[in-house]
Amino acid sequence: MALTSVEETERRLKERLVSLETYRGHVGGEAFTSDWLVVDQGMIDRFAEATHDFQFIHVDPDRARAESPFGGTIAHGFLTLSLLSTLAYDALPGVSGTKMGVNVGFDKVRFISPVKSGARVRGVFKMTALKERAVSLQTSWEATIEIEGSIKPALAADWITLAIFDEPVG
Numbered sequence: 001m002a003l004t005s006v007e008e009t010e011r012r013l014k015e016r017l018v019s020l021e022t023y024r025g026h027v028g029g030e031a032f033t034s035d036w037l038v039v040d041q042g043m044i045d046r047f048a049e050a051t052h053d054f055q056f057i058h059v060d061p062d063r064a065r066a067e068s069p070f071g072g073t074i075a076h077g078f079l080t081l082s083l084l085s086t087l088a089y090d091a092l093p094g095v096s097g098t099k100m101g102v103n104v105g106f107d108k109v110r111f112i113s114p115v116k117s118g119a120r121v122r123g124v125f126k127m128t129a130l131k132e133r134a135v136s137l138q139t140s141w142e143a144t145i146e147i148e149g150s151i152k153p154a155l156a157a158d159w160i161t162l163a164i165f166d167e168p169v170g
Helices: 005-015 020-024 041-051 061-067 077-091
Strands: 037-039 098-111 119-132 136-147 155-165
Touching (some): 037 041, 041 077, 077 098, 077 136
């Protein structure tokens, strides 16, 4: 039986569960890097449908090639930003005993380079801070989305996530 996308996501997360002690040790440590992900026109079009953002630079390849400086269509900046979640699922450790994870927000987000349709991107995440609370961990990440073959990244952000536990954090 094939796994659903929910089951696949949960399986991928469980593969990278670590103890709280190990998780703490990642603050200021090495970066975590995801696999490459193709941002194709179909993904861009589905994002346009979901957000009702049909600007031609995203959804009209002929016009974007003729009228934009990009040479074709590009991903929406917010599509690129939203890919942090799936790239994080592919790269980041989780803490054993976590009930759920949620996004808290961003302290900074910068769109640096456009992601052209058909480009491959990956996430690079460095843990910069950890705040332990009674039943949660708030983690700050320096997050970058790199574009294959490009010197400049697509995006740089300071991202804050929260891991929630059923029991008090040890």
